[in-house]
Amino acid sequence: xxxxxxxxxxxxxxxxxxxxxxxxxxxxxxxxxxxxxxxxxxxxxxxxxxxxxxxxxxxxxxxxxxxxxxxxxxxxxxxxxxxxxxxxxxxxxxxxxxxxxxxxxxxxxxxxxxx
Amino acid sequence: xxxxxxxxxxxxxxxxxxxxxxxxxxxxxxxxxxxxxxxxxxxxxxxxxxxxxxxxxxxxxxxxxxxxxxxxxxxxxxxxxxxxxxxxxxxxxxxxxxxxxxxxxxxxxxxxxxxxxxxxxxxxxxxxxxxxxxxxxxxxxxxxxxxxxxxxxxxxxxxxxxxxxxxxxxxxxxxxxxxxxxxxxxxxxxxxxxxxxxxxxxxxxxxxxxxxxxxxxxxxxxxxxxxxxxxxxxx
Numbered sequence: 497x498x499x500x501x502x503x504x505x506x507x508x509x510x511x512x513x514x515x516x517x518x519x520x521x522x523x524x525x526x527x528x529x530x531x532x533x534x535x536x537x538x539x540x541x542x543x544x545x546x547x548x549x550x551x552x553x554x555x556x557x558x559x560x561x562x563x564x565x566x567x568x569x570x571x572x573x574x575x576x577x578x579x580x581x582x583x584x585x586x587x588x589x590x591x592x593x594x595x596x597x598x599x600x601x602x603x604x605x606x607x608x609x610x611x
Numbered sequence: 612x613x614x615x616x617x618x619x620x621x622x623x624x625x626x627x628x629x630x631x632x633x634x635x636x637x638x639x640x641x642x643x644x645x646x647x648x649x650x651x652x653x654x655x656x657x658x659x660x661x662x663x664x665x666x667x668x669x670x671x672x673x674x675x676x677x678x679x680x681x682x683x684x685x686x687x688x689x690x691x692x693x694x695x696x697x698x699x700x701x702x703x704x705x706x707x708x709x710x711x712x713x714x715x716x717x718x719x720x721x722x723x724x725x726x727x728x729x730x731x732x733x734x735x736x737x738x739x740x741x742x743x744x745x746x747x748x749x750x751x752x753x754x755x756x757x758x759x760x761x762x763x764x765x766x767x768x769x770x771x772x773x774x775x776x777x778x779x780x781x782x783x784x785x786x787x788x789x790x791x792x793x794x795x796x797x798x799x800x801x802x803x804x805x806x807x808x809x810x811x812x813x814x815x816x817x818x819x820x821x822x823x824x825x826x827x828x829x830x831x832x833x834x835x836x837x838x839x840x841x842x843x844x845x846x
Contacts, residue, residue: 505642604642606638
């Protein structure tokens with residue numbers, strides 16, 4: 497993906513919230529990233545290092561919480577996790593692929609640790 | 612030295628070994644939130660004007676412009692249509708899409724690899740929405756980034772050509788999972804390029820069970836009637 501553009505958004509969100517709370521510096525940015533979000537870990541970290549210098553997060557670290565793909569089978573009425581790299585979600589009970597994604601598309605700034 | 616650490620709102624705990632003061636702010640804000648706001652505004656505006664909007668996505672060269680050009684030609688007497696087309700550079704595609712009286716608005720994205728909802732808002736300005744039935748948005752040719760950007764469309768159409776190989780859906784799952792309709796294009800070339808149709812359809816069924824699938828060839832006209840039926844369907 498275009499992790500540089502996404503990181504710009506992330507840093508903007510972080511700065512707005514940190515300033516609103518009167519923070520002097522951001523120590524840690526906590527992200528929630530779903531397995532299906534299309535975001536690459538190394539690219540995200542590179543973008544963070546490249547862009548953070550002129551922001552309140554210049555001394556901050558990035559903490560990424562990866563969320564696995566969770567899906568729902570409407571036939572068997574169960575939720576299950578899938579580790580398939582292509583996002584294929586096949587119900588373990590009936591062996592049918594399902595389109596009902598419950599988790600895995602998130603891309604969210606979850607929290608900030610600030611001073 | 613003890614320290615007050617705030618976790619969440621109103622909850623404080625004593626951190627025994629911490630050296631500095633610090634606190635946690637809960638943000639829980641989607642990184643795409645701003646784009647999603649623009650997309651919602653576009654959607655409301657287009658729906659209020661009675662326009663059905665389709666976002667067309669594919670890799671470069673899958674045949675989006677060729678399909679649209681023929682569609683504009685074939686349906687010009689029955690539907691009032693316009694196109695917004697995104698490319699990194701040139702307005703060649705918009706020129707190709709000024710067919711049968713249709714308006715084509717070119718967005719040149721420069722270095723940006725996808726269209727965003729705010730660009731669509733600006734591109735709507737020259738269009739007379741009240742007079743339109745159908746608006747096509749031809750996205751930048753790219754199977755990765757455009758998947759993440761809602762533009763305010765009613766449906767997503769992903770094109771996948773037989774010349775790309777049957778495992779494309781497995782390689783770019785995010786895009787295919789976001790599709791409402793998948794068009795397998797260049798079906799007339801399937802045999803010549805050794806396209807494994809059965810395994811392609813199986814891959815699509817696994818990755819994108821939510822999507823309808825149509826096999827088409829813009830050159831021979833195969834499957835186009837089913838595509839046109841989809842276009843004539845009300846929202």
